[in-house]
Amino acid sequence: SQTIHQWPATLVQPVGSPLSLECTVEGTSNPNLYWYRQAAGRGLQLLFYSVGIGQISSEVPQNLSASRPQDRQFILSSKKLLLSDSGFYLCAWGTGVAVTGELFFGEGSRLTVL
Amino acid sequence: AQSVTQLGSHVSVSEGALVLLRCNYSSSVPPYLFWYVQYPNQGLQLLLKYTSAATLVKGINGFEAEFKKSETSFHLTKPSAHMSDAAEYFCAVSPYNDMRFGAGTRLTVKP
Numbered sequence: 001s002q003t004i005h006q007w008p009a010t011l012v013q014p015v016g017s018p019l020s021l022e023c024t025v026e027g028t029s030n031p032n033l034y035w036y037r038q039a040a041g042r043g044l045q046l047l048f049y050s051v052g053i054g055q056i057s058s059e060v061p062q063n064l065s066a067s068r069p070q071d072r073q074f075i076l077s078s079k080k081l082l083l084s085d086s087g088f089y090l091c092a093w094g095t096g097v098a099v100t101g102e103l104f105f106g107e108g109s110r111l112t113v114l
Numbered sequence: 115a116q117s118v119t120q121l122g123s124h125v126s127v128s129e130g131a132l133v134l135l136r137c138n139y140s141s142s143v144p145p146y147l148f149w150y151v152q153y154p155n156q157g158l159q160l161l162l163k164y165t166s167a168a169t170l171v172k173g174i175n176g177f178e179a180e181f182k183k184s185e186t187s188f189h190l191t192k193p194s195a196h197m198s199d200a201a202e203y204f205c206a207v208s209p210y211n212d213m214r215f216g217a218g219t220r221l222t223v224k225p
Contacts, residue, residue, distance in 0.1 A: 042217060094213070102160045102163065103213055105158045108156065
C-alpha cells in the first residue's frame with residue numbers, strides 16, 4: 001500500500017534561518033507531489049506541485065522553493081525564514097488528480113518562526 | 115480559473131441535528147469537486163468526490179453532497195450529526211494536475 005511520510009513534525013526556527021522540510025512517498029511510481037501551507041483561518045494555499053523529477057510549478061512568489069531530486073521525494077526549502085512563513089505545511093501526492101480525484105496527505109509539519 | 119468558496123467559516127450544530135456545509139464553485143468547464151475533512155493536527159482525508167457521474171454523491175461517515183449546476187453549488191450534508199464529526203471541512207476543485215481548496219469550515223457539535 002502507498003504511504004507518505006513528512007518530517008519534521010514540529011519545527012521552531014528563528015527569523016533568517018534556513019528551512020528544509022522533507023516528504024517521501026512509498027508504494028507508487030511517478031506520483032504528482034504537492035506542498036500546501038495552512039495558516040490559521042486561511043485554508044490551504046497551494047505552494048508548489050510537481051508532475052515529475054525536476055519539474056516544479058510555483059503558485060505563489062515568495063522566499064520558499066521546492067525541489068524533487070528523486071521520483072518520490074519532495075523537499076520544501078528556504079534560505080532565510082520570515083515570520084510570515086509560520087504555519088502548518090502539508091505534503092500530498094496524487095495520480096492524475098483530475099481523473100481519480102484524490103490527494104493523499106501527510107501528517108503535516110508545524111513551523112513556528114520566532 | 116477554477117475556484118471554490120465556502121460560506122461560513124464556523125458552523126455549530128447540536129448532536130443529532132442536520133449538518134449543512136456550503137460550497138460554491140466557479141468553473142468555465144465541468145468541474146471535479148471534492149470534500150475533505152481534517153481532524154486537529156492531521157492531514158486531510160477525502161470524504162467524497164464528484165466527477166460528472168451521479169449528481170448526488172455519497173461519501174464516508176454518512177456524508178453526502180449534491181452537485182447543482184444551476185446554482186454552482188456542491189453543499190455537504192449529513193442527516194444527524196455525531197460528536198465525532200467535529201473537524202474542519204474543505205471543499206476543493208481540481209482544474210488539471212492540482213487541487214484548489216476553499217478556506218474551510220470548522221464544524222462544532224454540541225452535546
